[in-house]
Amino acid sequence: MRRVADTSTPNATSGNWALEARGLGKRYRRGWALRDCSFRIPAGRICGLVGPNGAGKSTLLGLATRQVQPTAGDLRVFGVPVDDPAVLPQVAFLGQDKPLFKRFTVAETLRMGAELNPGWDAAAAERIVRAGNVPMGAKVGTLSGGQRTRVAFALAFGKRPDLLLLDEPMSDLDPLARDEMSTLLMAEAVERGTTVVMSSHRGTTVVMSSHMLTELEDMCDYLLVVSEGRIRMAGDADALVPAHTLVTGVSRDGSLPPELAGHTVVESRVQGRQFQAMVRPRGPFPADWERAEPSLEEVLLAHLRSSDAPPLYTQGARVEAEGTQAA
Numbered sequence: 001m002r003r004v005a006d007t008s009t010p011n012a013t014s015g016n017w018a019l020e021a022r023g024l025g026k027r028y029r030r031g032w033a034l035r036d037c038s039f040r041i042p043a044g045r046i047c048g049l050v051g052p053n054g055a056g057k058s059t060l061l062g063l064a065t066r067q068v069q070p071t072a073g074d075l076r077v078f079g080v081p082v083d084d085p086a087v088l089p090q091v092a093f094l095g096q097d098k099p100l101f102k103r104f105t106v107a108e109t110l111r112m113g114a115e116l117n118p119g120w121d122a123a124a125a126e127r128i129v130r131a132g133n134v135p136m137g138a139k140v141g142t143l144s145g146g147q148r149t150r151v152a153f154a155l156a157f158g159k160r161p162d163l164l165l166l167d168e169p170m171s172d173l174d175p176l177a178r179d180e181m182s183t184l185l186m187a188e189a190v191e192r193g194t195t196v197v198m199s200s201h202r203g204t205t206v207v208m209s210s211h212m213l214t215e216l217e218d219m220c221d222y223l224l225v226v227s228e229g230r231i232r233m234a235g236d237a238d239a240l241v242p243a244h245t246l247v248t249g250v251s252r253d254g255s256l257p258p259e260l261a262g263h264t265v266v267e268s269r270v271q272g273r274q275f276q277a278m279v280r281p282r283g284p285f286p287a288d289w290e291r292a293e294p295s296l297e298e299v300l301l302a303h304l305r306s307s308d309a310p311p312l313y314t315q316g317a318r319v320e321a322e323g324t325q326a327a
């Protein structure tokens with residue numbers, strides 16, 4: 001199901017970046033919800049926005065949909081400032097609260113979509129609804145959660161957006177319906193080349209649910225990891241994980257070996273006579289260390305647990321600096 005990653009990275013001036021943030025920040029009375037965020041998401045990708053509760057994911061999606069005004073920085077959608085009205089028809093947003101009128105029938109809901117959106121794709125919207133055997137004459141209020149989500153997806157895709165922003169729209173669905181919606185989402189997005197950014201809240205706080213991880217690994221070819229209002233990782237999913245190595249070895253006198261300082265340490269600990277560390281290698285390791293490639297879950301959790309771990313951007317994922325950050 002996974003898309004083949006398009007490794008051709010657009011250059012900074014081509015406008016081929018679906019989202020491009022420079023020093024983006026949002027401060028509420030209580031403090032910064034999002035601070036000093038610089039990143040780029042190439043067009044045509046499916047990007048997972050990952051982070052624990054309160055990380056700033058909804059704030060970021062709010063900034064991209066103009067529901068939230070930035071305190072600092074700059075955000076562009078396909079090269080155009082987000083507050084330019086030209087951006088509006090290009091972007092669709094689907095949140096946890098589906099914007100549907102319960103008293104409308106499904107057919108009336110689709111008609112409303114047609115009237116509100118000049119470039120409405122009636123065939124696509126109907127196809128999505130019919131594929132789920134959702135009765136056109138049924139009132140939205142009588143549909144199951146899965147059926148309602150399908151209608152909301154039909155509304156979003158009927159708009160023919162170039163950028164589709166999803167804020168956990170599948171959180172109320174059972175695993176079967178989630179699978180079904182994921183397949184639908186992938187098929188529609190691939191067919192149209194739609195860029196999708198979707199947030200995943202579920203379970204990231206302590207232990208990530210395997211379901212969410214499978215979803216992330218299967219669907220997303222790009223990741224934006226946020227924690228405490230800051231970007232922790234951004235870039236190609238295929239490049240982020242292999243940039244890390246899990247090393248273990250014998251700890252002398254209960255402390256970390258000095259050779260670790262030669263690498264970028266994301267997280268480390270000493271347990272009894274052993275040390276373990278998640279690092280981004282900057283050279284060869286001592287021969288007596290054991291090495292393993294970590295899983296996506298291990299890399300994400302290590303970054304989310306260590307707020308002072310140096311962030312990682314793969315090539316092109318940050319505006320100011322090109323290339324994988326070694327720091």
Ligand SMILES: Nc1ncnc2c1ncn2[C@@H]1O[C@H](COP(=O)(O)OP(=O)(O)OP(=O)(O)O)[C@@H](O)[C@H]1O
Pocket residue numbers: 028029030032033051052053054055056057058059060201
């Ligand atoms: N309207 C608001 N007024 C004040 N503080 C806010 C507002 N919206 C968000 N915040 C704060 O900003 C921070 C980021 O919130 P945000 O909703 O963006 O996080 P999130 O990653 O989407 O979290 P969750 O997974 O819980 O939805 C939190 O500390 C939150 O309390």
